Amino acid sequence: VVTIAFGDMIYTIIKRDFTLCPPDQDPDEDGNPYCNIWSGYLDMLTQILGQFGYSNIIGKHPLLVVLFIIMVIFGAVIFLNILIAVVSDSYSKSCEKSARLFGRARLLTVSKIDALQQIIQGKWLNRRDTTLTRISKFLFNLFSLGSCGFSLYYMSFFFGQIGKDRGSIAAEVIASIMMVLFFIGTVIVFLIIALGWDKHTRSLKLKWIIHNPIIRWIYWKPMVFIMHLVMGRSSAIASATTDENVDENRDRRWPVAMKQIHNTINKSVERSEQRLMNTISSLESRLKESERQRAGEMVIFTSLESRLEESEKQRVKDMDLLKHYLKIQDPHSE
Structure with missing residues (x-):
């Protein structure tokens, strides 16, 4: 659709200029390819693959042009978009895995510090x-x-x-x-x-x-400042070049990493909640289905019970009729 739209746009713009597309131009002569709408479409398709000469395609057979267009649409457009989607998904998964690995490494460091405290x-x-x-x-x-x-x-x-x-x-x-x-x-x-x-x-x-604050301000703060001076990360010696931005980005790594860990934990909790909700909804649907089956079985059981009662009544009637018939056949049986 975008290719056709750009082809129509370029054809409309160039066709309005009679110096580029004279109205009495001989169609057999080699002129501006954009003066012909079909040549414009073909030229847009060739630009997707990289500008190259397509005179050998036009002069051969119409089927060759059709196959070329199909190849551009399915090979260069759709497949490349699928490849970009796959790479993007792989990159997002890699970022998520790296965040998890960072969290595990941080937990390992904290455990080592806790072990040292122990x-x-x-x-x-x-x-x-x-x-x-x-x-x-x-x-x-x-x-x-x-x-x-x-x-x-x-x-x-x-x-x-x-x-x-x-x-x-x-x-x-x-x-x-x-x-x-x-x-x-x-x-x-x-x-x-x-x-x-x-x-x-x-x-x-x-x-x-x-x-106490005295040790914090007399020792810890100066030691951190000296460490920043030695590592070249202090704002006192930062130059006005882009290195300052690099240092600021390095200083922001820890908050960004913490934010990434927080986002990863939130996503894990959301996935756990979603799985729990799916499990609960599945159990509810199964419970409703079992209740419906139980209700159907109760209806069947009630109908069977009514049939048994009717058959019992019919059996009693048959027994009465049989006794009455025997009395008629043998009046001296009493």
Whole structure:
């Protein structure tokens, strides 16, 4: 339909211009192909496959032109549309599968974090753990505390080296700030291992040592800023080029991923609800069908019961008639 419409449109526009299509043009001469409506249709069909010469098609046989048109419609238009539909459906399924895989990977990461919290949980020993698990947890905590103490010792040594160095003042300031942040971070890790974290805090009275705004603004915020500087994602060093948009898109990946997970969960819930509704409707239809069958069986049973009653009455009448007949035949039987 679109091909015919474009062919008619081009034919109408060109036919109005007598310089392109003179009225006294000899049809045997090679002129503008759009001056003839059938040549215009054929030219539009050839443009679908890519512009090429079709003079060898016209001069052969009319059946060849018909077969060419059928091939263009069914081969180049319909089959390509089917292929596009299949690819689009495959792409949507791939996006859905990738979202599910992302959700599974996130669940795996959360489970690993939760397992790490369980290792450094509130109680040093848990009665439900086996002996090997208790020893492993104790050794892990002891090794972690020893590593933190060793790191604090070497950081103190590095502080002394920074003071002895006679380099630039800016380098000393930056190195001192970095060392202070890492020193505070090591102390915080030491406190987390010793006191626990979040719901696994060993003492609720000591929870304020880790969960307080001072540590958040003195350590966590600067560490995040430094990480962004190192990774080249900070707005302070972002250029005015398109890299800023790329960084913003990277920063938006997590909300987009969460939205995708939310959409996937909603779709799963909707599919589950739809399946449940289909199951309920199927059960209701089966129940109604069984009720109709039961009603039909009750009607049949009632009719059979009435027939049995009628047959019983008829049998009683026959017995009475038989007795009366026997009395007539043998009057001395009494």
